[in-house]
Amino acid sequence: METTERILDAAARVMREEGLAKTTTKEIARAAGCSEALLYKHFADKQEIFVRVLTERMPPIAMDPGMVGQGSVTGNLRVIVEGLLRFYAQSFPIAASIFSSPSLLAAHRESMNARQKGPHLAAAAVRSYLDAEIAAGRVSSTVDTDAVAVTLTGAAMFEAFLAAFAGHDEPAEVPALARRVVAVVAPALAG
Known part of the structure; x- marks a missing residue:
């Protein structure tokens, strides 16, 4: 190495x-x-x-563009939320620590902006997935994809925070948690 x-x-x-x-x-x-x-x-x-x-060492958020039109939308969202839960659980302890140093936070923000990356991209990726499913006719066109994306990513981030606070590597029962979180937004997807 x-x-x-x-x-x-x-x-x-x-x-x-x-x-x-x-x-x-x-x-x-x-x-x-x-x-x-x-x-x-x-x-x-x-x-x-x-x-x-x-x-360079934060885990990537895995979103498979090939999932659009495949499987069920709620099943795909559960996979996405599981990935988000694991992403935030792995990255939260490091990401949170940068807020203790204003100069490090500013340098990190500048670096992220220069690479066109940042924390907003998780919700943007979920929104893009939902927009693609709307275009495919599998999600109602009345869905506020921004709100659903923020709800899912916010829930994942909060649960990762709670796990980190409790001293755990990731939230307990990730698949069950993802299922419950997605169930909250599922009725909105049908319009």
């Missing part, structure tokens, strides 16, 4: 396990099995390491 990748993996692990306040270059170097000096051969400063972890 390349040194830069090893350092980023180690920094992500330390950030997740110890939080931002305890993530020092000394701890990152120890976890990566290298010297602090080596960190600075690959990164300008600790903030660059943090921003790179936040932009």
Whole structure:
């Protein structure tokens, strides 16, 4: 594994396990099995390491564009919500820690904007899926896809927050939770 990748993996692990306040270059170097000096051969400063972890080590939100028109809409939404629950559960501890550092948050925001990425994309992806299902005639054209998308992503984020707060890696019974969350919006999908 390349040194830069090893350092980023180690920094992500330390950030997740110890939080931002305890993530020092000394701890990152120890976890990566290298010297602090080596960190600075690959990164300008600790903030660059943090921003790179936040932009490159967050788990992706998996949305299969091939699911449009396949299976049931509620079944597909359950799969999406399960993915969102796992995404937020994995990323929440690291993402939440950046709010303790205004400069890191600003750098992360700038990095995300430059890459045209950010937290809004989860709801945008759900909305796009629903819009495609409307176009396919499987969801009522009267559905407020923005509201449904925010409801589903918001519920997933909240449950991930509760799991993190309780010290769990992910919410309990993810499939059952996804089923219950989707059941709340299902009546709206039919119009």
